[in-house]
Amino acid sequence: MWGGNTDWRCGIVYHEASRDQVPTDAVCRCFLIFRRMTRFVEPRQFGFLAPQFTVSTSLPGQHQPNRKHPESFEMFDFARSPYPMTRMRRIRRHDWSRRLVAEHALGVNDLIWPLFVHDGQQPIDVESLPGVQRLSVDGVCRAAEQACGWGIPAIAIFPATPAELKTEEAREAVNPQNLVCRTVRKIKAAVGDSLGVICDVALDPYSIHGHDGIVRDGDVVNDETVEVLKQQAVVQADAGCDIIAPSDMMDGRIGAIRQALESNGHTNVHIMSYAAKYASAFYGPFRDAVGSKGNLAGASKKTYQQSPSQTDEALHEVALDLAEGADSVMVKPGMPYLDIVARVKSTFGVPTFAYQVSGEYAMLAAAAERGWLDKEATVLESLLAFKRAGADGVLTYWAPQVAQWLHRDVQDQ
Numbered sequence: 001m002w003g004g005n006t007d008w009r010c011g012i013v014y015h016e017a018s019r020d021q022v023p024t025d026a027v028c029r030c031f032l033i034f035r036r037m038t039r040f041v042e043p044r045q046f047g048f049l050a051p052q053f054t055v056s057t058s059l060p061g062q063h064q065p066n067r068k069h070p071e072s073f074e075m076f077d078f079a080r081s082p083y084p085m086t087r088m089r090r091i092r093r094h095d096w097s098r099r100l101v102a103e104h105a106l107g108v109n110d111l112i113w114p115l116f117v118h119d120g121q122q123p124i125d126v127e128s129l130p131g132v133q134r135l136s137v138d139g140v141c142r143a144a145e146q147a148c149g150w151g152i153p154a155i156a157i158f159p160a161t162p163a164e165l166k167t168e169e170a171r172e173a174v175n176p177q178n179l180v181c182r183t184v185r186k187i188k189a190a191v192g193d194s195l196g197v198i199c200d201v202a203l204d205p206y207s208i209h210g211h212d213g214i215v216r217d218g219d220v221v222n223d224e225t226v227e228v229l230k231q232q233a234v235v236q237a238d239a240g241c242d243i244i245a246p247s248d249m250m251d252g253r254i255g256a257i258r259q260a261l262e263s264n265g266h267t268n269v270h271i272m273s274y275a276a277k278y279a280s281a282f283y284g285p286f287r288d289a290v291g292s293k294g295n296l297a298g299a300s301k302k303t304y305q306q307s308p309s310q311t312d313e314a315l316h317e318v319a320l321d322l323a324e325g326a327d328s329v330m331v332k333p334g335m336p337y338l339d340i341v342a343r344v345k346s347t348f349g350v351p352t353f354a355y356q357v358s359g360e361y362a363m364l365a366a367a368a369e370r371g372w373l374d375k376e377a378t379v380l381e382s383l384l385a386f387k388r389a390g391a392d393g394v395l396t397y398w399a400p401q402v403a404q405w406l407h408r409d410v411q412d413q
């Protein structure tokens with residue numbers, strides 16, 4: 001970063017964190033300084049940084065790498081000419097040129113459709129998720145067939161367990177005839193391998209306290225819970241589940257579940273770990289849908305789900321889950337946590353998913369319903385943002401709607 005001549009050397013520090021604090025003309029000045037420097041130094045002696053990163057001038061000696069975001073030091077070995085030789089708007093002028101340079105695109109293969117199943121015959125609306133219903137077992141099977149027709153690669157099944165089957169120790173979770181297992185068997189009989197079926201591993205749909213684990217003396221106990229989660233995973237894999245998705249955030253559960261799957265002949269069952277799952281207020285409508293909100297009665301999941309203040313901790317969670325045998329990892333919620341998605345993807349380079357959770361859906365749906373936001377435009381923009389952050393796929397309640405929009409667009413072309 002430093003020129004050879006100490007009299008005029010100029011330190012330039014790029015860091016994402018201060019993006020909003022840096023006036024554009026400061027950025028332009030820095031470009032010009034770099035242009036001048038090229039006359040005095042070998043081009044390879046300085047790196048030029050991606051324009052999307054911010055620029056601030058600093059005094060010599062103050063050039064500190066950004067410890068939290070080392071990736072923001074990515075260097076380019078070239079500089080664009082200044083305005084007017086460079087006019088960034090040239091490439092934005094036409095639809096064809098915008099499409100030509102598009103770095104990211106949303107496709108139907110990026111979608112995972114979460115579905116709620118209940119034991120009744122008629123669909124029941126979820127009030128806080130306008131447009132989403134709890135479906136009967138047959139209804140979920142029909143949805144699975146539709147998903148295949150649209151080319152959606154996978155669905156995730158969540159049960160609304162009847163209140164009378166919820167117990168202190170959530171035993172229904174390991175019943176091979178429970179609602180989820182019956183649904184998965186039926187889906188698999190109908191669609192075979194043309195669709196991946198994902199099941200959550202966690203006890204909250206089955207427990208009277210609404211927690212994801214076993215509670216002893218007010219504490220969600222880790223190791224005893226993991227023993228039950230192992231059984232739950234095996235029962236679901238026996239029913240034909242393709243992807244086991246532990247969403248409970250107990251320590252050590254991925255390794256235990258992987259071993260349990262191995263020793264029960266399920267060597268090819270994937271584990272998609274909810275690796276970085278935050279104690280979020282955005283899960284509210286989901287808890288309405290599976291009926292766990294009343295059980296939880298205002299209690300929080302903060303002793304096992306991560307605090308929204310944490311970033312490094314998310315990387316540790318991901319590293320542990322990968323070491324324990326996860327095939328892919330998930331960040332949840334989605335849109336408020338795209339920084340985590342980006343860090344996970346750039347650090348580990350493994351299949352990385354994000355969950356656009358119920359509260360995120362509800363916000364967009366409610367604003368669209370009132371005419372305050374354009375539904376299609378905002379939903380597609382939100383999902384493209386996941387792709388840009390590095391997600392390989394997104395669990396989203398918008399999946400069926402988005403699949404239809406994408407198909408319409410292909411037909412229109």
Ligand SMILES: NCc1[nH]cc(CCC(=O)O)c1CC(=O)O
Nearest residue numbers: 202204247282283286357358359
């Ligand atoms: N462990 C259960 C689970 N699996 C997915 C979600 C939330 C999904 C959503 O909000 O859409 C939750 C809720 C929670 O942890 O309380």
